[in-house]
Amino acid sequence: xxxxxxxxxxxxxxxxxxxxxxxxxxxxxxxxxxxxxxxxxxxxxxxxxxxxxxxxxxxxxxxxxxxxxxxxxxxxxxxxxxxxxxxxxxxxxxxxxxxxxxxxxxxxxxxxxxxxxxxxxxxxxxxxxxxxxxxxxxxxxxxxxxxxxxxxxxxxxxxxxxxxxxxxxxxxxxxxxxxxxxxxxxxxxxxxxxxxxxxxxxxxxxxxxxxxxxxxxxxxxxxxxxxxxxxxxxxxxxxxxxxxxxxxxxxxxxxxxxxxxxxxxxxxxxxxxxxxxxxxxxxxxxxxxxxxxxxxxxxxxxxxxxxxxxxxxxxxxxxxxxxxxxxxxxxxxxxxxxxxxxxxxxxxxxxxxxxxxxxxxxxxxxxxxxxxxxxxxxxxxxxxxxxxxxxxxxxxxxxxxxxxxxxxxxxxxxxxxxxxxxxxxxxxxxxxxxxxxxxxxxxxxxxxxxxxxxxx
Numbered sequence: 001x002x003x004x005x006x007x008x009x010x011x012x013x014x015x016x017x018x019x020x021x022x023x024x025x026x027x028x029x030x031x032x033x034x035x036x037x038x039x040x041x042x043x044x045x046x047x048x049x050x051x052x053x054x055x056x057x058x059x060x061x062x063x064x065x066x067x068x069x070x071x072x073x074x075x076x077x078x079x080x081x082x083x084x085x086x087x088x089x090x091x092x093x094x095x096x097x098x099x100x101x102x103x104x105x106x107x108x109x110x111x112x113x114x115x116x117x118x119x120x121x122x123x124x125x126x127x128x129x130x131x132x133x134x135x136x137x138x139x140x141x142x143x144x145x146x147x148x149x150x151x152x153x154x155x156x157x158x159x160x161x162x163x164x165x166x167x168x169x170x171x172x173x174x175x176x177x178x179x180x181x182x183x184x185x186x187x188x189x190x191x192x193x194x195x196x197x198x199x200x201x202x203x204x205x206x207x208x209x210x211x212x213x214x215x216x217x218x219x220x221x222x223x224x225x226x227x228x229x230x231x232x233x234x235x236x237x238x239x240x241x242x243x244x245x246x247x248x249x250x251x252x253x254x255x256x257x258x259x260x261x262x263x264x265x266x267x268x269x270x271x272x273x274x275x276x277x278x279x280x281x282x283x284x285x286x287x288x289x290x291x292x293x294x295x296x297x298x299x300x301x302x303x304x305x306x307x308x309x310x311x312x313x314x315x316x317x318x319x320x321x322x323x324x325x326x327x328x329x330x331x332x333x334x335x336x337x338x339x340x341x342x343x344x345x346x347x348x349x350x351x352x353x354x355x356x357x358x359x360x361x362x363x364x365x366x367x368x369x370x371x372x373x374x375x376x377x378x379x380x381x382x383x384x385x386x387x388x389x390x391x392x393x394x395x396x397x398x399x400x401x402x403x404x405x406x407x408x409x410x411x412x413x414x415x416x417x418x419x420x421x422x423x424x425x426x427x428x429x430x431x432x433x434x435x436x437x438x439x440x441x442x443x444x445x446x447x448x449x450x451x452x453x454x455x456x
Contacts, residue, residue, distance in 0.1 A: 021055070081111070085104050113155065117152070173188070174187070204288060207288045215277045229242070230242055240267055268311045395452070
């Protein structure tokens with residue numbers, strides 16, 4: 001009898017232990033989910049049905065609904081899979097989400113996604129669009145235009161991955177989205193911060209963009225607009241002619257004179273099935289907060305040489321005049337609710353916040369001799385003479401002779417790049433900078449170089 005009881009108790013104890021571990025894991029995973037959606041509650045109502053969390057499996061959040069403060073539906077998700085790099089990720093995920101500092105990579109994959117485009121568009125613009133303005137270039141994303149083009153709740157799939165570097169000073173964000181009847185979007189963004197990159201708004205605002213690539217492929221938006229604004233029987237040449245007139249009207253309203261190449265690029269982007277890629281590789285990483293500000297002149301942050309635009313597999317070389325035109329339009333753009341420069345108008349969920357003033361404290365390095373005398377009284381250590389690292393001014397034309405050497409390059413915009421000189425050609429100079437996750441090469445165009453110094 002005792003033996004039978006003993007063999008009966010062992011399985012019960014084992015089951016109880018497994019159940020306790022599973023219960024604890026579920027609680028930690030639920031806390032992580034709540035911490036993940038917590039920042040959005042300031043501007044939207046986020047609800048979900050349940051959280052499914054099992055050991056060694058991704059966490060699944062089902063039946064997510066997001067509504068605005070007026071209870072209008074914005075989007076819904078049937079299932080959101082949250083996967084960590086290891087099974088124990090969710091044991092510390094709550095703390096990582098709460099304080100924003102990621103130590104492990106994780107990804108979000110939304111299936112059964114439905115976005116109510118007109119409702120979301122209302123948050124971006126307070127302006128009402130008249131029927132005869134629906135086909136204007138700048139009004140494509142206004143609620144009235146989206147409704148006229150036949151958009152409502154659009155299905156899609158989205159995956160977002162977050163990969164922090166080992167020293168937590170770099171964060172790679174990757175986004176892959178496929179919205180049925182609209183477009184596919186791919187985004188890669190490298191953010192850096194010497195104090196550590198996190199998901200908190202104040203930290204994101206201070207982060208600097210080291211690399212960004214955006215790919216967009218039209219999957220229905222352009223043809224819907226053309227079908228609404230033109231007869232369906234219009235030829236391809238007729239579509240191009242109409243779009244060219246649209247661009248001319250847009251330029252007239254903004255009092256600008258885009259070049260022929262820029263006009264052709266805008267027309268090509270508006271054609272059905274177009275593919276566009278925008279690559280940003282700043283010689284010196286620029287502030288994310290400054291890039292997102294609508295009232296900041298982008299020509300003071302980045303130059304055409306740091307931007308590559310490709311449309312339908314053909315590279316578009318932006319001139320200085322084109323860059324001036326683009327910045328002129330950006331500065332004249334009306335400030336919407338979500339892009340307001342007024343701090344009180346900025347929803348708390350956005351990383352568009354005023355960057356806190358950074359006060360750099362002077363670091364006083366104690367000499368070993370002084371420290372040694374404090375530890376061992378009466379002992380006098382030998383003080384070594386300071387050896388300063390010296391750089392010599394060098395002409396850009398002489399740089400090919402210094403490939404492989406450490407250099408300091410100052411651009412005409414006041415930015416400084418330090419690293420190893422790896423390549424020099426007629427157009428640019430390439431400097432390799434070592435980071436925790438590997439080496440990153442920064443291309444700098446010759447015309448942007450103000451001063452070069454080579455390590456002796």
